[in-house]
Amino acid sequence: MNPYLCDMDFPFPQRKIIHVDMDAFYASVEQLDDPSLRGKAIAVGGGHRGVVAAASYEARKFGVRSAMPSKTARERCPHLIFVKPRFARYKEISSKIRSIFHEYTDLVEPLSLDEAYLDVTENKKDIESANDIAREIRKRIFEETGLTASAGISVNKFLAKVASDINKPNGQKTIHPTKIDEFLENLPIEKFYGVGKVTANRMHTLHIFKGSDLKAKSLDELEKLFGKSGRYYYNVVRGIHNGEVKPNRIQKSVAVERTFWDDIKEDEEIDQKLKSLSLELEERLGKKEIKGKTLTLKIKYQDFTLYTRSKTQESYFENAEKFYNTAKQLWELRPFDKAIRLLGLSLSNLNTEEKKQVSVQLKIPFAEFDD
Numbered sequence: 350m351n352p353y354l355c356d357m358d359f360p361f362p363q364r365k366i367i368h369v370d371m372d373a374f375y376a377s378v379e380q381l382d383d384p385s386l387r388g389k390a391i392a393v394g395g396g397h398r399g400v401v402a403a404a405s406y407e408a409r410k411f412g413v414r415s416a417m418p419s420k421t422a423r424e425r426c427p428h429l430i431f432v433k434p435r436f437a438r439y440k441e442i443s444s445k446i447r448s449i450f451h452e453y454t455d456l457v458e459p460l461s462l463d464e465a466y467l468d469v470t471e472n473k474k475d476i477e478s479a480n481d482i483a484r485e486i487r488k489r490i491f492e493e494t495g496l497t498a499s500a501g502i503s504v505n506k507f508l509a510k511v512a513s514d515i516n517k518p519n520g521q522k523t524i525h526p527t528k529i530d531e532f533l534e535n536l537p538i539e540k541f542y543g544v545g546k547v548t549a550n551r552m553h554t555l556h557i558f559k560g561s562d563l564k565a566k567s568l569d570e571l572e573k574l575f576g577k578s579g580r581y582y583y584n585v586v587r588g589i590h591n592g593e594v595k596p597n598r599i600q601k602s603v604a605v606e607r608t609f610w611d612d613i614k615e616d617e618e619i620d621q622k623l624k625s626l627s628l629e630l631e632e633r634l635g636k637k638e639i640k641g642k643t644l645t646l647k648i649k650y651q652d653f654t655l656y657t658r659s660k661t662q663e664s665y666f667e668n669a670e671k672f673y674n675t676a677k678q679l680w681e682l683r684p685f686d687k688a689i690r691l692l693g694l695s696l697s698n699l700n701t702e703e704k705k706q707v708s709v710q711l712k713i714p715f716a717e718f719d720d
């Protein structure tokens with residue numbers, strides 16, 4: 350057993366993490382949709398000055414790699430077929446794959462359209478073995494999309510990510526807790542996730558070729574050599590990586606509100622508050638480049654009764670002035686003239702949401718009244 354994993358710092362019980370990675374995703378989608386491309390060396394991307402976004406396995410045999418300039422790719426593989434990317438199609442398949450993941454767990458952290466971490470320590474199907482889950486997921490992906498995926502399974506994201514590369518394509522690899530040390534000590538340094546080409550070359554000149562060479566270096570030494578990354582290398586070669594699987598939640602609204610020390614009632618005062626809330630909202634949105642089509646005014650009266658009124662428009666509310674003007678209109682529709690303890694403004698129907706949700710919410714009438 351790896352002694353570091355028994356450390357108090359390590360979250361107990363041990364996690365079960367899967368990294369799923371589609372095989373040559375963009376290229377495989379193109380070969381799936383156009384049978385004439387199957388079995389051929391193809392590269393997605395290109396153009397005269399472009400780069401390769403993805404290469405089929407047939408092209409990889411010739412040394413064609415993603416992020417390689419198209420010119421170099423063509424030199425290495427003169428019969429290479431360039432295909433234009435179709436991102437809408439990749440996204441469509443990607444969302445199919447994600448919904449398969451979510452049948453097992455909601456702790457899904459996508460890294461890109463074609464790979465994701467899953468925390469299956471507790472899973473919706475109560476399957477004990479993460480290895481079995483990975484096999485099932487890969488089978489489901491193949492049945493539903495016709496594409497193959499590879500998977501890595503272990504106790505943290507780092508190990509799962511490294512493992513998914515081992516039996517690629519169309520394979521999986523589990524690194525059991527008892528085998529972590531041995532596995533990492535023998536792993537070539539360029540296979541460590543987080544060690545790029547430049548760092549790998551640098552390590553080679555320092556005679557660090559595999560995990561055991563890296564492990565022989567002290568933390569001090571590594572920090573001197575690699576700065577902040579030093580500690581990361583020191584930890585991961587010992588199998589330590591405590592990053593959690595973080596699902597990307599879609600933000601549905603942005604809100605600002607103010608509770609008043611003394612309840613307010615005067616028109617002028619309320620007008621001032623609406624103005625400052627509008628400015629505050631604008632500032633909050635500006636930082637994140639978020640826009641929204643529904644503005645909601647929230648009023649909490651002295652007696653704690655709460656009212657919200659919304660306006661939804663076809664185009665995005667753009668700035669504080671628009672928020673303020675609309676907030677004023679909504680204010681005019683208030684049901685009571687009682688003293689107020691809280692005012693709030695929120696924007697929803699955001700440009701960050703799925704298109705589907707936006708179209709549903711567009712049906713909200715001009716001045717919705719709800720509590």
Ligand SMILES: [Mg+2]
Pocket residue numbers: 370371372373374463464
């Ligand atoms: Mg991939």
